[in-house]
Amino acid sequence: MTKNNLYVDIHVLQTVPSSNINRDDTGAPKTAIYGGATRSRVSSQSWKKAIREGFKKDSKEHDWLNGFRTKRTATLLAKELMKKDSSLSFDDARKKAKEVLSNMGLKFDKAKKNDKSNDKDFETKVLLFFSPSQLRKLAEYILNNDEINKIDELDKKEATKVLKEAKKELDRNQSLDLALFGRMVADDPELNVEASAQVAHAISTHEVVPEFDFFTAVDDAKTSEESGSAMLGTLEYNSSTLYRYANVNMNELIHNLGEELAQIGLKEFIKNFALTMPTGHQNSYANKTLPQYILVTIREDTPVNLISAFERPIQSNNGYAKKSIEQLEAEFDSTSSWIGEPLSSFVHANKGFVTTVGERKTNIDELLNDVSTVVAKRVENEDTDD
Incomplete structure (x- = not known):
């Protein structure tokens, strides 16, 4: 295990069209008030479930990736x-x-x-x-x-x-999900497992206004003489550019899994955090998108959630992604000037978006491999120092 702290921060910006991927008890998309404005919200638990489903797909030959x-x-x-x-x-x-x-x-x-x-x-x-x-x-x-x-x-x-x-x-x-998300057993604390990852609620970088879809359904077996709909209803939805954040404490992940599996597990977690989505109402909206921006940083001091970049909601009539990237990277620079630069930073962004922080990577595989290389060398150096 490394002697120094070692944290991996994952920041994602993802634009989601008309959707209702995470509902509250009334069936409406979840929201949060942040910076005095109503934001679209997707709970951390909902995205953890999606990540675990991603692990399950990768676990056909390696059952340690997925637990019960x-x-x-x-x-x-x-x-x-x-x-x-x-x-x-x-x-x-x-x-x-x-x-x-x-x-x-x-x-x-x-x-x-x-x-x-x-x-x-x-x-x-x-x-x-x-x-x-x-x-x-x-x-x-x-x-x-x-x-x-x-x-x-x-x-x-x-x-x-x-x-x-x-x-x-x-x-x-x-299993990987157990090592990442932990286990709490109130009946017997000896069975507890300390989580090595934290996942934040995703919220929109801008204010959202709820919209409603009025729908009707026709009974196909009706005769031509009969009129009217068999069913009427409304569905609430919204669209948003979400800021998503998670971090991994590598010391704790290594403690839970060992060095070799922790390295594989880190790549699996980053990949599935970036590429999975909760599936609420997906058949109705076909809302599956990919992130437009991924920033991964490796730090020894402290994990840093950059949500304060959006405490003042973005105003735009011409898309939110570009301004969200600009504000996120400005907050990154501000944070770095205060507590210091991370050991390494890697970024992937869609073509057309200008980035000013980190080493730019052309695809997620390249990003994952470079993150893994830096972390592995850091762990190896710590072990050599012992």
Whole structure:
């Protein structure tokens, strides 16, 4: 692990046309008040889900890229137990899995009286994050250590030791999304994983005004004598240029994954942060776009969100992207003059946009490779100094 701090900041400007990619409880696009103006907003949780879906597509050969976020941990663990011990029935395996997880401090729901399947009895009270490898290793531990199946027969000291070893299996072999976004288990803090990445809510660089789409639907089976629509309604939407920001603490990512996987994981995260989108109402609006601008910086001092560039909303009747780039880079220069230049900066922008910061890259692969090279050399130098 590096001795000095090492942070990777990712800044993205992305123009999204008429859309409703992240809804609130009324079905309207989410918004935020910033700088006294209403902005379009996409929650960090929504974009994290899109990023995790991107990992899933890349995980066909490498299951460490994607984990489970589920209440059905006992059922998944039971299936792993059955793979390794074919003599176990599903009911017995699930009971064994629940017993072990309960002893480890996890709490489960209770099935309702009319629930004949009793599936609810095997669901944890909260969503939990695990990697496929962690569940496999825990299954192996359960089958290879009789003590964990006889916790009630052990004295307190011995039982604590056995359970501590079992919990270690849920700390090793983390998936990328678990290593990045962390795991919080209120029932047992020993199962917590510190997140190595932070993702900000995306907000528009300018004020937005909600718009409404009035729609009708016709019943195709109606006769020619019948008139009128079968359905009427309205959908709220907006369009915006979004500023998106995330950062990665490389020390923490290396702690969670090890140096080799952390380097691969960093590239996967930057790529999927830049290229994925939440899919809300996508079939209605076909709003999938690519970023017009990506700036990645590597720092040793502190991660820096540059949203203050847009505290005063951009005013324009001729597009927002160009002015957004100018204001973002002005804020970058102002920040650099205050706390110092980053170790390295790399930028990719659409043709026609002038940039004044960082080394300009022609495509995302070139950007990812250069970021990875700088980070790898920094980590290698720190290790050599040891």
